[in-house]
Amino acid sequence: MSSALIYAEDWEHIPELLSTSAALGLSPLIIFSHRDLIDIKVAAKNGASEIITHRLEPIPTYISRLLVQVISERQPRIILGEAKKNVREIFGRAAQRMGKACVNNCNNIDIAEGIVRIIRPILGGGYNGIQELIGSPVFVTIRPEAFKKYPVKSVEEPLITEIDLKLKRDSIKLVDKKTTKRSEVDLSLAKVIVGVGRGFRNKEDLKLAEELAELLNGVIGCSRPISSDLKWLPEDRHIGLSGKWIRSRLYIAVGISGQIQHVVGIKNAETVIAINNDPDAPIHKESDYSIIADLYEFLPVLIKKLRESKLRSIYG
Numbered sequence: 001m002s003s004a005l006i007y008a009e010d011w012e013h014i015p016e017l018l019s020t021s022a023a024l025g026l027s028p029l030i031i032f033s034h035r036d037l038i039d040i041k042v043a044a045k046n047g048a049s050e051i052i053t054h055r056l057e058p059i060p061t062y063i064s065r066l067l068v069q070v071i072s073e074r075q076p077r078i079i080l081g082e083a084k085k086n087v088r089e090i091f092g093r094a095a096q097r098m099g100k101a102c103v104n105n106c107n108n109i110d111i112a113e114g115i116v117r118i119i120r121p122i123l124g125g126g127y128n129g130i131q132e133l134i135g136s137p138v139f140v141t142i143r144p145e146a147f148k149k150y151p152v153k154s155v156e157e158p159l160i161t162e163i164d165l166k167l168k169r170d171s172i173k174l175v176d177k178k179t180t181k182r183s184e185v186d187l188s189l190a191k192v193i194v195g196v197g198r199g200f201r202n203k204e205d206l207k208l209a210e211e212l213a214e215l216l217n218g219v220i221g222c223s224r225p226i227s228s229d230l231k232w233l234p235e236d237r238h239i240g241l242s243g244k245w246i247r248s249r250l251y252i253a254v255g256i257s258g259q260i261q262h263v264v265g266i267k268n269a270e271t272v273i274a275i276n277n278d279p280d281a282p283i284h285k286e287s288d289y290s291i292i293a294d295l296y297e298f299l300p301v302l303i304k305k306l307r308e309s310k311l312r313s314i315y316g
């Protein structure tokens with residue numbers, strides 16, 4: 001049988017990556033991870049037969065070289081990882097070194113007649129592309145939508161193998177580490193999200209959206225300019241092609257125009273409400289309910305009405 005090598009940047013979604021690999025008919029399942037991160041119980045419970053560990057500093061150049069070393073020894077069919085910035089970089093580097101196929105941000109993956117087939121957003125998220133990956137191994141990063149549930153057989157005790165880079169590592173040195181500011185909220189799990197966009201004139205005005213979110217037992221998300229350019233919210237709050245893909249029951253887009261890069265991330269929200277003062281804003285075409293109004297006039301009234309009424313979120 002063909003094996004899967006699962007790259008673990010962190011261990012949050014290791015169970016899902018293992019069950020996805022098993023659902024593809026791959027076995028044995030091997031995890032490649034930093035020594036300090038490994039959780040043997042989780043690996044065993046979810047069917048990993050081996051954990052290959054390393055102690056490299058978090059420098060993609062070195063990790064990708066070590067990954068190539070591991071792949072050459074173990075010959076997996078697929079190298080699978082979560083679609084995260086660092087993972088994408090490491091996979092891209094390793095695939096380039098090996099001259100193999102590498103695709104990122106897949107929202108579906110299958111193997112049919114020995115060929116790996118993936119679906120992923122293309123052309124700025126406006127379309128879904130179906131691609132067949134020729135050759136072996138192939139590198140694939142997947143989004144949570146691609147996770148497959150599969151009853152895995154637990155393992156008593158995975159084998160632990162520690163390895164080190166055989167090559168010299170003097171070209172790059174780690175001089176400092178700065179952690180990015182993360183919020184405590186995982187948008188991809190939130191049931192109610194109020195999204196804020198450039199229609200807000202000042203950071204302080206986001207209080208209006210926060211208040212609305214609180215009344216609805218929800219959380220705040222945003223368009224990319226709000227987090228990446230204006231830095232009003234942490235990076236992990238931005239929704240869309242290059243951010244989180246949400247699956248909330250309710251999404252209220254306030255002062256967001258609805259460019260395709262944003263909209264692709266809200267396609268799986270159950271109900272979308274847009275609040276925008278421009279009747280021609282594309283977000284209205286993507287929403288179930290459109291409110292054409294100035295957010296500065298509309299939100300205070302909505303908040304007041306919600307406070308006065310006993311009505312609270314039906315979404316828990």
Ligand SMILES: Cc1cc2nc3c(=O)[nH]c(=O)nc-3n(C[C@H](O)[C@H](O)[C@H](O)COP(=O)(O)OP(=O)(O)OC[C@H]3O[C@@H](n4cnc5c(N)ncnc54)[C@H](O)[C@@H]3O)c2cc1C
Pocket residue numbers: 196197198199200222223224225226238239240241242243254255256257258259260261262265275276277278281293294295296
């Ligand atoms: C490669 C790439 C990846 C990208 N990835 C993402 C991504 O993942 N997520 C993302 O969001 N963007 C992404 N973008 C950026 C995207 O193209 C848009 O620029 C961005 O989504 C626009 O943000 P916005 O809607 O907040 O701002 P704008 O487009 O400026 O829209 C602001 C809206 O607010 C409305 N408005 C203004 N004042 C008021 C008011 N008082 N009351 C009510 N409404 C008002 C306006 O009518 C307008 O429609 C990406 C771009 C590129 C090139």
